[in-house]
Amino acid sequence: MNAKAGNEPKGSNAERLALRRRRMESGPAIFRGAFRPFFLGAAFWAIFTMCLWLGHVLGQIPGGFVSDALAWHRHEMLFGFVGAAIAGFALTSAPNWTGRLPIAGWPLATLFFFWCVGRVLPFGLADTSAALIALDGGFYLFLSFLIGREETHGRKRSLTICMVIAAFGFADILDRMEMAKWIDSAGLGWRAGIALVTALVMLIGGRLIPSFTHNWLLKQVRLDPTPTQPDLTDAIVMAVTIGGLLVWILARASGASGTLLMLAGLANFARLARWQGWRCLPCLPVFVLHLGYFWLALGLLLLGAAQFGWISESPAIHALSTGAMATMILGVMSRTSLAMTAREPSFNLAIASACVLITLAAIARVVAGLQIGQSFVLLVVAGFGWLGAFGLFLVVFGPILSSPRKGALGK
Incomplete structure (x- = not known):
């Protein structure tokens, strides 16, 4: 190490960048940034959820794949698909707000696994399971804690996103409690x-x-x-x-x-x-x-x-x-x-x-809701438009998000 580098104070920018590189090199490319697993997870879940729902609407899949198919569809589109996209964006943007290192490697893999568990459990546990309710909403409460901790130690202290994500976690729990018939809040959670x-x-x-x-x-x-x-x-x-x-x-x-x-x-x-x-x-x-x-x-x-x-x-x-x-x-x-x-x-x-x-999916779904034209046909068009949109995202970005950063080894 040269004299100039040796005189840098502990925690200098060079040292932090070196730590960031070591962290990113320690695991697979897909866990070198939160946008990678969570964006892919969001797109995959958007497709999987819509496939099950379309199969149910078309009579090809019985509604018994979960206890309440409509409630599950609504919950997973909002707290599964949308939630994953929020997590990926918030964790990726946080270093810009705070000046601190991003979450990567095994901590990111653990966090993503936590989200995945919340998606899979409804197929094996009853809606009344306390573990399901706690784990599903608990993911967003923990995510809020992580981002809040970063922001309180960073150069900017704006807790708005953190508080919105925490409230989103409580809304998730409330919706799950209503699905379990523990409460009747007339859809307050969703x-x-x-x-x-x-x-x-x-x-x-x-x-x-x-x-x-x-x-x-x-x-x-x-x-x-x-x-x-x-x-x-x-x-x-x-x-x-x-x-x-x-x-x-x-x-x-x-x-x-x-x-x-x-x-x-x-x-x-x-x-x-x-x-x-x-x-x-x-x-x-x-x-x-x-x-x-x-x-x-x-x-x-x-x-x-x-x-x-x-x-x-x-x-x-x-x-x-x-x-x-x-x-x-x-x-x-x-x-x-x-x-x-x-x-x-x-x-x-x-x-x-x-x-x-x-865009076509949105138009078809809104027009169907307004009861204009053949609602069943419009619902099918909306569903397949949705599948095509996120299917193309996976085809294009699957290889990109699972590979190292272009032109920069280890990123």
Whole structure:
């Protein structure tokens, strides 16, 4: 070691980078970053869950594969598929917030195994099993603890994501308790889960979308005004939306929830317009995030209409889930996977096709919920569109996420 290196203080940047390299080299490539196993796990579970549900809808798989097929489908799409994507994104982003090392190697493998156990146990244990309830929701409580610990020791101390994930864990437990018939909360657990993820999409999307749009427009040498980071207007939109979601959780089918949610939908459409998504249509990795946010605004508007009894909640819930959540997840997972493996953040034909398929799936599912056309046919179209979208993600990113970082040995 030369003199300069020898004089570096303990805990220096060089020392930390060396530790990071040793940790990443200690295990398989798939455990060298949380985005790798959790993004692949999310895509696989999206496909597996939809296959079982489609088989049940088509009468090819009896509903007895779990005690309540509909409740299982709803729970696993939200707390399984969406939860895995949140875990992968949060753990990958945490080092940027904290300046600390990422979780990798056997600790990451153990955490991922913890998530997997929660997915498998319902096939072997009854819904009334305390172990199932504790392990399923406990994963998110432990994840919240890990991220909170990192943030409290890091250079930035913002516990917002940590608190949302903890609340998501409690919502998971509440939904499991209702599935076990220990309580009757009229769907409070899954509604809270939907509301929390919607708020998370609004929060993270509000940071990523204008930033990515601004950067892309600058690359095109566009000198006219470009989107900026969130300001007071965005804070007001978020406050109205969170207020509407809270009233929906606590006072469903009320005039207050309907009014606030419809205001939130209109406010988010206005927020989306400020980001000028039409200007980045040629850049699919950016435009797909605008598309996901469009579904969020539409979903809030439909959910507000449902509170007045004008429509059912089904199209609203699927606009938020199949539309906003799945589209944003597909876009963010694809972009993050490319960036973190040192590849160009541009979508090839397969990923572009996946974006089209998830959009078609969302349209078909929402239209079916509105009872327009042949509902059964639309449900099947939505299901196969979903399978095609996440199947293409696995085909494209399976080899990438299970291989070392491009051009950099050991990463």
